[in-house]
Amino acid sequence: MNYQEAKEKFISTWGSLGSLWGINKAMAQIQALLFISTKPLSMEDIMEELKISRGNTSMNLRQLMDWGIVTKEIIPGERKEYFTTEKDVEELARHIAKERSRRELKPVLKVLKEVSNIDSDQSEETEELKKQTKALHDLTQQADDMLNKIADQDLNWVTKTFIKIMR
Amino acid sequence: MNYQEAKEKFISTWGSLGSLWGINKAMAQIQALLFISTKPLSMEDIMEELKISRGNTSMNLRQLMDWGIVTKEIIPGERKEYFTTEKDVEELARHIAKERSRRELKPVLKVLKEVSNIDSDQSEETEELKKQTKALHDLTQQADDMLNKIADQDLNWVTKTFIKIMR
DNA sequence: TTAAACTTTCAATAATAATTGAAAGTTTAT
DNA sequence: ATAAACTTTCAATTATTATTGAAAGTTTAA
Structure with missing residues (x-):
């Protein structure tokens, strides 16, 4: 299993576990993606990686922030918002x-x-x-x-x- | 709150909690009903109380038995099958x-x-x-x-x- | 062995939940 | 003040999951 395969397997498995425990798949997958990312990701990044729409990404990021496990990261000089999850x-x-x-x-x-x-x-x-x-x-x-x-x-x-x- | 109201409130609340944690509503409600019943119930009893179909009742009872929390009770002289849940x-x-x-x-x-x-x-x-x-x-x-x-x-x-x- | 009493199965349907995408909203730079 | 860059909202759509109901299956009694 190479990096890309492992990454996809992890994200998809974590998404399924989420569903099983009453957490929507996209929400779990966004969190999983951020969790293994080495740097903050923008909405575009997330949409592209997970192949989900802008609206979906926006709403689930908000939920994750409401849960207190994702935070906005302001990168100086950048217009876009970036997101990170609690890594611990x-x-x-x-x-x-x-x-x-x-x-x-x-x-x-x-x-x-x-x-x-x-x-x-x-x-x-x-x-x-x-x-x-x-x-x-x-x-x-x-x-x-x-x-x-x-x-x-x-x-x-x-x-x-x-x-x-x-x- | 009288008995009937309390019973309905309990069953409906337990059903909702089930959904939230990835357990289907009918399954949780059947278990709740049996949990507060003073005697084993037949499929008819359950269908009538919860207003759900025969098929639904049958399938969810089976699942509950697979989970090991509901058991068939054979009542001597009765053709029907009766069900009880673990009360502890x-x-x-x-x-x-x-x-x-x-x-x-x-x-x-x-x-x-x-x-x-x-x-x-x-x-x-x-x-x-x-x-x-x-x-x-x-x-x-x-x-x-x-x-x-x-x-x-x-x-x-x-x-x-x-x-x-x-x- | 037949038929009545009951249970299970499963394709069709309905209910619920997730997702999209485009319009509306917001922020920032000039 | 304007427009570009970006985010949010939400009605419509799609996907998923639950539920129905009737046919098929099973068990029991006579």
């Missing part, structure tokens, strides 16, 4: 863990709490609903705790950033 | 963790290993590809280890099952 896999994991907790798990926890706390009546059905959704709430809470543990692994982020800026 | 959330988590590791993470790990092990050449690009996919491999391996830790939490499964059978 641990930081990447932190951002993703944090966002999935916030967007997806938190709202579900809220519903599970509501449902498991409805008033008891005499019926067996209601008791089962309450009991089982309570158990699911606790499990989901555990999963959420785990994600947040990952997300907070780096409590010295401020310090680290400070050092980066200072040197 | 921890067992549920184990099955899901194990399957997602096996189906989704393992194949990706293989590709990441291949890609990160391509021959070095002089180029910076190749080195970056190797370095970054290696890092991603290690991270994915960590995630996979975590899933398997969950999956194997219950190393005394055999013992437990044995006890269940014996008593």
